[in-house]
Amino acid sequence: MPGPTDPFDDDVVTRRTLDTSRDAPAIGLVEIVADVEGTDAMELAPIYDRADDLVADLFESPPEADADAELEFSYQGYRITVRQDGTVVIRDPSE
DSSP, rough: OOOOSSSOOOTTEEEEEEEETSSSSHHHHHHHHHHTSSGGGSOOOOOOHHOOOOOOOHHHHHOOOGGOOOEEEEEEEEEEEEETTTTEEEEOOOO
16 A cells, blocks of 8 residues: 555655664665665765754654654665655665
8 A cells, every 4th residue: 555655656666674673774775775776785875963862763763653754865866755654765866
């Protein structure tokens, strides 16, 4: 079932599930983007310090389940959406 940010799927590059039990879930985001780009995660620019904290907060102190919270930001030229349930949607904004 499409979520609130899925009105069009034409620009979706990939949809994955993030391991929310990691100490630093934002590292998982970098690894997903690296996989999409076909490169090593260490070759990518560091994820914003603030986005790292926000992603961690989304899973460490999650809002009520019915809040259906999500975080959206740009990274490596992609639009990244991280949902409270661990779903990660990577979009190509040029599509």
